Amino acid sequence: MKISVCGKGGSGKSTIVALLAKEARDRGYRVLVVDSDESNTGLFRMFSFNNAPVPLMELVGGKRSLQRKMGQPNILKGTSIKTSQIPEGYWMGKDGLMLVSIGKILQSLEGCACPMGVLSREFLKKLDLQEDEIAIIDMEAGVEHFGRGVETSVDSVLIVVEPSLESIEVAKKINDLAKGIGISNIWAVLNKMASDDIATKVNGALKRHGIHVVGRLNFDTGLFESSIDGKILAEGKVVEDIREVLDSILSQVTK
Numbered sequence: 189m190k191i192s193v194c195g196k197g198g199s200g201k202s203t204i205v206a207l208l209a210k211e212a213r214d215r216g217y218r219v220l221v222v223d224s225d226e227s228n229t230g231l232f233r234m235f236s237f238n239n240a241p242v243p244l245m246e247l248v249g250g251k252r253s254l255q256r257k258m259g260q261p262n263i264l265k266g267t268s269i270k271t272s273q274i275p276e277g278y279w280m281g282k283d284g285l286m287l288v289s290i291g292k293i294l295q296s297l298e299g300c301a302c303p304m305g306v307l308s309r310e311f312l313k314k315l316d317l318q319e320d321e322i323a324i325i326d327m328e329a330g331v332e333h334f335g336r337g338v339e340t341s342v343d344s345v346l347i348v349v350e351p352s353l354e355s356i357e358v359a360k361k362i363n364d365l366a367k368g369i370g371i372s373n374i375w376a377v378l379n380k381m382a383s384d385d386i387a388t389k390v391n392g393a394l395k396r397h398g399i400h401v402v403g404r405l406n407f408d409t410g411l412f413e414s415s416i417d418g419k420i421l422a423e424g425k426v427v428e429d430i431r432e433v434l435d436s437i438l439s440q441v442t443k
């Protein structure tokens with residue numbers, strides 16, 4: 189399964205990627221987390237790794253070189269990439285969990301993020317997963333990645349929805365775009381819900397648009413507080429909730 193975690197900025201994509209990845213790893217899956225958000229710098233901390241991996245962008249000669257190669261068919265060498273073939277330094281990992289990063293925007297006036305979208309698409313397309321492996325992609329905010337075709341290389345899309353109109357609107361757009369390119373599995377997860385009434389309201393809005401909700405996480409103060417230190421502290425209800433989300437996903441996934 190290659191699952192792209194999408195949604196509005198700040199809705200909780202990285203948090204849910206980290207929680208889902210740890211839960212899947214604890215169940216015996218080997219998990220590859222793909223950081224495809226060029227503006228995100230701290231995903232490695234959520235897994236308690238000391239450093240971020242060297243971005244795959246460097247493997248293909250850096251951003252300028254990739255910009256020149258963008259239209260070419262084989263940006264990444266070979267017909268397929270197994271997780272065991274990702275060169276040392278370009279992944280961080282331990283105990284069945286690996287993290288790779290596509291690339292980052294580090295300077296102003298560096299140019300647009302298109303090359304990174306193209307590299308994400310090519311990497312995910314060639315990524316050859318084994319039966320016991322799952323790839324979870326931490327996608328950039330919004331919908332631009334659809335324009336770059338990144339989702340043509342995944343089989344599942346999980347939309348993170350926080351209780352705001354904007355987040356619901358982005359979810360609708362993502363659902364339509366994902367449907368349009370024929371993705372078989374499209375789900376939403378409600379995040380940061382402060383009450384049952386709010387969850388019912390958001391759920392209703394998504395349902396009216398035909399979006400299937402696979403679970404709900406409440407606003408969790410411990411989780412929020414730990415994020416200020418770049419960490420993820422998941423205890424109690426939130427652990428149960430993410431378990432349910434993964435159960436639903438695994439029971440519904442089709443290739």
Ligand SMILES: Nc1ncnc2c1ncn2[C@@H]1O[C@H](COP(=O)(O)OP(=O)(O)O)[C@@H](O)[C@H]1O
Pocket residue numbers: 195196197198199200201202203204379380381405406407408409411412413415416
């Ligand atoms: N269920 C939750 N309860 C409390 N805070 C949350 C929850 N999910 C995410 N957050 C907080 O919201 C902020 C944005 O989350 P993040 O995962 O970085 O979003 P994104 O990756 O979508 O930009 C962080 O401070 C994070 O700790």
Ligand SMILES: [Mg+2]
Pocket residue numbers: 201202203225228326
């Ligand atoms: Mg993020």
